[in-house]
Amino acid sequence: MAITAVLLLSSLGFLAVTAQDCSRPVGDNMDVKGNDIFLTSFPDGITVTFACNIGYESAGGSPSVTCTAGSWSPVGLKCQRKNCFSVEDVQDGQIEYHPGTEFGDKAVLICNPGHMPVGGGNLICGSQGWLGRLPVCEVIKCESPPVVQDGSFSPNKDTYEYNEVIQYTCKKDYTLDGSRQLHCSDDATFKPEPPRCIKVECGDPEIPFGQWSSGARPPYGYLSTVTLQCNAGYTMNGTATVMCDLNSQWSPGLPQCIPNPTRTTTTTTTTITTTNPSTPKKPTVPFAEGCEDPIKRSAEVTVSSQPPYRHGVKVTLSCPPGYKLNGPDTQTCEKNGLWSPGIPECTLDNGNGSSPGLVIGILGGVGAVLVIGFGGLMWRKKNGEKGKRTGRGTTDKDATKDEENVALS
Incomplete structure (x- = not known):
């Protein structure tokens, strides 16, 4: 009887163990299918079926599993990513x-x-x-390229083939800034960016106490190059040769002419400081074919010849009466377009020297008085001898008249 009770209790315990439910089964890239998808607990002995998730497909194996005593049987199904394989060939x-x-x-x-x-x-x-x-x-087809102000392009067509090249040019006196050539690119547009046509004109390269030495003549366009030099007694600070850049400015910039340091001479009693005696006029760029009219530098001077003044020409300068020339009167037009040794000025005669016009006037007046006096003396002598010859054959009245005429003369 006792043995029977033990067996009964053991059977009841076994049944309790074997009747245990299973939790929701899981698998790689798969899930239970049908209405079982909504369950979270599965009774002992139930069999469920797996299905591959979306985007995955079966690679073999049994999709079913069974719950036994709270455990699922091994999953046999294998799921792999779906393969769409290659796309059919395309043209071009x-x-x-x-x-x-x-x-x-x-x-x-x-x-x-x-x-x-x-x-x-x-x-x-x-x-x-x-x-x-x-x-x-x-x-690929490109439409007409951009229009550039004051410029044009060629060839000019409605459409252009891939990699076809066009070329821009500018009007006269305009300079192209940017790429001259553009090509039809793979996005059906012309590349690189279109250029610009700009007018480049630099001003006269004037520097105080300096002058043009060599190089281009005005007008000064893009890339025009000139070389400058300083006057005697000055030293250049900067680059002597400059070039007209796209921004219409001289590059790298006009130099400066700096006065040389003063030179001091000391004696036992006096200190003499020698400096530049005068301040030169602001130089101008010389004419392309020679030198400018000296009258433009000194309006009072008189020039021995008329312009134009070619290189190598010599002229003689003079001043009006009452003025004197403050410098050499003979000037030569040099190759750099400047007069040498330099145009002097006419200054008022302060009495330290006789004016040539005044001397000539005085001498002319004295000469005229001498001529008139000598003429009168000769006339009197001639008529006196005549009176003596005629006195013997004329009356006293006639002689008296002759004397009156002599006196009046």
């Missing part, structure tokens, strides 16, 4: 896959050179295959 292009042809990957169309994609977009590998529509590769 090829397909690139990122990163492959499985579920979620992309297929991208790359057109051949000279073609561009039109319409459509990328393909996506879905559960039913490739999704979307690929574009079409069409031949």
